Amino acid sequence: xxxxxxxxxxxxxxxxxxxxxxxxxxxxxxxxxxxxxxxxxxxxxxxxxxxxxxxxxxxxxxxxxxxxxxxxxxxxxxxxxxxxxxxxxxxxxxxxxxxxxxxxxxxxxxxxxxxxxxxxxxxxxxxxxxxxxxxxxxxxxxxxxxxxxxxxxxxxxxxxxxxxxxxxxxxxxxxxxxxxxxxxxxxxxxxxxxxxxxxxxxxxxxxxxxxxxxxxxxxxxxxxxxxxxxxxxxxxxxxxxxxxxxxxxxxxxxxxxxxxxxxxxxxxxxxxxx
Amino acid sequence: xxxxxxxxxxxxxxxxxxxxxxxxxxxxxxxxxxxxxxxxxxxxxxxxxxxxxxxxxxxxxxxxxxxxxxxxxxxxxxxxxxxxxxxxxxxxxxxxxxxxxxxxxxxxxxxxxxxxxxxxxxxxxxxxxxxxxxxxxxxxxxxxxxxxxxxxxxxxxxxxxxxxxxxxxxxxxxxxxxxxxxxxxxxxxxxxxxxxxxxxxxxxxxxxxxxxxxxxxxxxxxxxxxxxxxxxxxxxxxxxxxxxxxxxxxxxxxxxxxxxxxxxxxxxxxxxxx
Numbered sequence: 001x002x003x004x005x006x007x008x009x010x011x012x013x014x015x016x017x018x019x020x021x022x023x024x025x026x027x028x029x030x031x032x033x034x035x036x037x038x039x040x041x042x043x044x045x046x047x048x049x050x051x052x053x054x055x056x057x058x059x060x061x062x063x064x065x066x067x068x069x070x071x072x073x074x075x076x077x078x079x080x081x082x083x084x085x086x087x088x089x090x091x092x093x094x095x096x097x098x099x100x101x102x103x104x105x106x107x108x109x110x111x112x113x114x115x116x117x118x119x120x121x122x123x124x125x126x127x128x129x130x131x132x133x134x135x136x137x138x139x140x141x142x143x144x145x146x147x148x149x150x151x152x153x154x155x156x157x158x159x160x161x162x163x164x165x166x167x168x169x170x171x172x173x174x175x176x177x178x179x180x181x182x183x184x185x186x187x188x189x190x191x192x193x194x195x196x197x198x199x200x201x202x203x204x205x206x207x208x209x210x211x212x213x214x215x216x217x218x219x220x221x222x223x224x225x226x227x228x229x230x231x232x233x234x235x236x237x238x239x240x241x242x243x244x245x246x247x248x249x250x251x252x253x254x255x256x257x258x259x260x261x262x263x264x265x266x267x268x269x270x271x272x273x274x
Numbered sequence: 275x276x277x278x279x280x281x282x283x284x285x286x287x288x289x290x291x292x293x294x295x296x297x298x299x300x301x302x303x304x305x306x307x308x309x310x311x312x313x314x315x316x317x318x319x320x321x322x323x324x325x326x327x328x329x330x331x332x333x334x335x336x337x338x339x340x341x342x343x344x345x346x347x348x349x350x351x352x353x354x355x356x357x358x359x360x361x362x363x364x365x366x367x368x369x370x371x372x373x374x375x376x377x378x379x380x381x382x383x384x385x386x387x388x389x390x391x392x393x394x395x396x397x398x399x400x401x402x403x404x405x406x407x408x409x410x411x412x413x414x415x416x417x418x419x420x421x422x423x424x425x426x427x428x429x430x431x432x433x434x435x436x437x438x439x440x441x442x443x444x445x446x447x448x449x450x451x452x453x454x455x456x457x458x459x460x461x462x463x464x465x466x467x468x469x470x471x472x473x474x475x476x477x478x479x480x481x482x483x484x485x486x487x488x489x490x491x492x493x494x495x496x497x498x499x500x501x502x503x504x505x506x507x508x509x510x511x512x513x514x515x516x517x518x519x520x521x522x523x524x525x526x527x528x529x530x531x532x533x534x535x536x537x538x539x540x541x542x543x544x545x546x547x548x
Contacts, residue, residue: 107499113455142416144453145497146480155455179418181387181429206420208486223419225381 003267004029004057006200006245007036010256015040017256019052025260029055031200031243032090034083046090056092057241058135058198059083065119066100066112066149073119076100080123088130094197095127096171097136101146112149117159124167135197136160137171140179142212153177153186160195169197172233173245175204175216178224184232191236199233201226201271202246209249216246219266226270242271277541278303278331280474280519281310284530289314291530293326299534303329305474305517306364308357320364330366331515332409332472333357339393340374340386340423347393350374354397362404368471369401370445371410375420386423391433398441409471410434411445414453416486427451427460434469443471446507447519449478449490452498458506465510473507475500475545476520483523490520493540500544516545 005027007018015036022030030049037045037059049056062083065076080095087095099116102109120134127134136156139148150156156170170190177183190196203222208215219226230242244263251259279301281292289310296304304323311319311333323330336357339350354369361369373390376383394408401408410430413422424430430444444464451457464470477496482489493500504516518537525533 102497107497109453109499140416141414141453142482142486145478151453151455158455179383179415179425181425181432204419208416208482210484212416212482212486223376223381225383 001026001028001267002240002242002272003027003264004031004055004241004243005260005263006031006058006060006243007033008060009244009246009251009263010259011252013256015045016048019048019054021256021260022054023052024257025264027260027264029057029241029243031058031060031245032056032092033060034086037086037090042086042089050091055241056090057243058094058096059087059090059092061096061098061137062134063097064100065116066103068103068106068111068115072103073115076119077122080119081126084123084127084130084132087132093132094135094169095132096198097134098139099136099148099150101144101149109144109149116149117162120159120163120168124163128164128167133166133197134168135171136168137173138176140176152180152182153190154182157186157190157193157195161193165194169195171198171200172196173200174224174226174229175202178204178229183229187232187236191233191238194237196233196236196238196240198243199238199240200243200245202244214247214249216248218246218251218262219244220270230271242267275300275302275541276514276516276546277301277538278305278329278515278517279534279537280305280332280334280517281307282334283518283520283525283537284533285526287530289319290322293322293328295530295534296328297326299531299538301534301538303331303515305332305334305519306330306366307334308360311360311364316360316363324365329515330364331517332368332370333361333364333366335370335372336408337371338374339390340377342377342380342385342389346377347389350393351396354393355400358397358401358404358406361406367406368409368443369406370472371408372413373410373422373424375418375423383418383423390423391436394433394437394442398437402438402441407440407471408442409445410442411447412450414450426454426456427464428456431460431464431467431469435467439468443469445472445474446470447474448498448500448503449476452478452503457503461506461510465507465512468511470507470510470512470514472517473512473514474517474519476518488521488523490522492520492525492536493518494544504545516541
């Protein structure tokens with residue numbers, strides 16, 4: 001099974017609890033979050049995951065590269081160097097990058113996007129040194145102003161392809177890209193270039209909640225055709241982990257064990273043929 | 275002044291009230307909605323607008339072409355024939371088309387998009403006969419599941435370009451397309467082909483409200499660079515009306531006169547240089 005638990009899906013669990021949950025549910029991999037890692041310390045987190053025999057499918061997250069001015073730039077670089085170092089120590093080759101939205105008071109999307117390209121240029125060689133790949137995650141266009149000025153897989157690939165494939169890749173996250181009329185072609189392009197660093201899944205459910213960030217559902221609860229998308233990702237040559245990453249208050253308030261059972265059941269029904 | 279009031283912006287006003295509001299505020303054009311037209315009848319609505327000396331920049335809206343099955347298809351065609359006839363009688367050359375989302379229970383975006391193309395093929399010649407253009411409006415990708423499977427200007431142009439430019443065009447609505455990394459190129463493409471049937475404006479404001487449909491703000495209240503976008507639309511050769519179309523509960527609860535004053539002020543400050 002290629003299923004991985006992205007740790008945000010069981011937000012109520014500490015890192016040791018999430019690790020134990022995966023072990024108990026026979027889920028072979030976990031995607032870690034930096035805040036949860038920090039609670040126990042990087043060395044201890046790495047040991048826990050290793051001792052449990054879990055693979056680390058990714059570390060979430062680096063990025064936030066759009067701040068203007070030299071201070072914003074230095075701060076973003078320092079933060080991402082730390083994230084790369086942590087990723088390496090945790091034993092993952094993938095640092096998920098959420099690039100950041102428009103800086104406060106700015107309406108200049110073009111300039112914000114240029115800063116992303118500029119900082120990726122600084123970070124990419126360091127990523128290579130750490131043996132970690134920067135995985136640019138296009139977010140749904142509804143997050144363009146406040147979270148990520150990279151909104152489509154094609155745009156993420158335009159950025160990634162400036163750098164060697166082992167330094168910069170992309171994330172295919174179903175929630176963010178499912179609507180894209182150009183999706184099939186861009187997944188094929190990403191695969192042909194060896195750029196798919198991560199495949200994350202959760203479903204598009206309606207209505208959107210009061211906090212639009214938290215509207216994601218279990219696979220199968222919404223409007224996305226996961227079999228079709230997974231076939232495209234597979235045909236593109238991706239054989240890596242399939243991470244379930246869900247931001248949803250109701251799911252966060254459910255017992256973690258139940259969430260993992262649902263994840264496994266939906267994974268088998270909609271994503272990976274048994 | 276190229277400003278037009280899209281009638282939904284003053285949702286509390288009847289058609290006669292909106293017409294009078296435009297006259298009082300020296301706004302030279304109005305975009306009508308079919309439900310408001312129906313309240314007074316098409317002939318009476320046409321007379322009111324004509325007697326007031328207003329141009330009708332568009333009729334909202336036709337579309338909803340994605341229903342599956344022969345009944346859904348026939349129903350959609352009949353509805354759009356009526357809308358075309360109304361548009362002609364009201365004296366506008368532009369019928370705004372919101373193409374519809376996924377049918378209930380379906381996850382097949384590809385098929386839904388094919389049905390849109392199919393029905394446009396039926397409607398386009400009739401539009402030509404009525405002297406009205408079908409103006410395909412790409413909606414923001416957050417409305418892909420429930421309102422419009424056409425999500426980008428490029429995708430709308432791919433559809434429109436199958437038909438003569440006088441039969442099928444596109445709407446550039448700032449709210450829906452501002453995030454698109456390919457926007458400048460697609461506006462230029464639309465202009466070069468004579469496909470820009472309408473330019474609508476309102477701003478992207480955050481946070482999104484509980485009903486994501488109602489999150490639009492007055493020009494200048496959000497994150498969109500209207501000067502840049504208007505420059506692109508103008509450089510593409512569009513010289514038509516600039517419609518303000520705002521869905522926003524707070525604005526709907528404000529006095530219409532105040533809304534129009536704000537519209538004019540923001541239009542001058544952010545959209546059309548005096």
